[in-house]
Amino acid sequence: MHEDPQDKATPRWWGRIACTWAVAFAVLHFYWALGGGWGLSVSAGPLAEERPGWFVVVGLWGVGMLCLVGGVLGWLLARPRPHGLAGRAVKSLGWCVCAVLVVRGIAVEVLLLSDAVGQEMGVSPEQRLWTLALWNPWFLVGGLVFGLAARQFGRASGPSSGAA
Numbered sequence: 001m002h003e004d005p006q007d008k009a010t011p012r013w014w015g016r017i018a019c020t021w022a023v024a025f026a027v028l029h030f031y032w033a034l035g036g037g038w039g040l041s042v043s044a045g046p047l048a049e050e051r052p053g054w055f056v057v058v059g060l061w062g063v064g065m066l067c068l069v070g071g072v073l074g075w076l077l078a079r080p081r082p083h084g085l086a087g088r089a090v091k092s093l094g095w096c097v098c099a100v101l102v103v104r105g106i107a108v109e110v111l112l113l114s115d116a117v118g119q120e121m122g123v124s125p126e127q128r129l130w131t132l133a134l135w136n137p138w139f140l141v142g143g144l145v146f147g148l149a150a151r152q153f154g155r156a157s158g159p160s161s162g163a164a
Contacts, residue, residue, distance in 0.1 A: 015078025094150030
């Protein structure tokens with residue numbers, strides 16, 4: 001058996017970037033959950049001021065933990081691809097995260113640009129601007145990065161594949 005030198009020599013940068021993206025979002029959510037306020041008011045509006053218990057538990061701690069799971073997935077996507085079900089599962093999860101983040105990003109853009117929910121939910125012009133220009137594009141970037149990581153992971157062979 002012969003290991004393909006390309007597999008070991010090719011760093012899986014997209015997986016590393018996906019991991020970093022997810023951990024950065026986790027840190028930001030934990031900062032908010034612990035009482036930090038920078039950026040939260042333009043992201044969450046009145047919820048940032050009121051901080052109801054459900055919002056702190058689900059919206060901040062919960063999303064932060066979910067982002068950490070995404071960080072683990074990004075780390076796995078940066079590793080050599082295992083054979084069989086494990087490799088297919090990691091690749092599929094990478095594509096699922098890609099789809100969720102991209103669909104979420106596009107849906108929020110469309111809703112805010114069309115003002116479909118702005119008046120009903122009390123979205124201020126400042127919130128709309130920050131969401132459209134700053135927060136939402138990061139979800140699109142994260143989705144694209146996870147997609148590229150899953151694509152790169154899918155193209156990599158297992159740790160001991162290839163014949164001499």
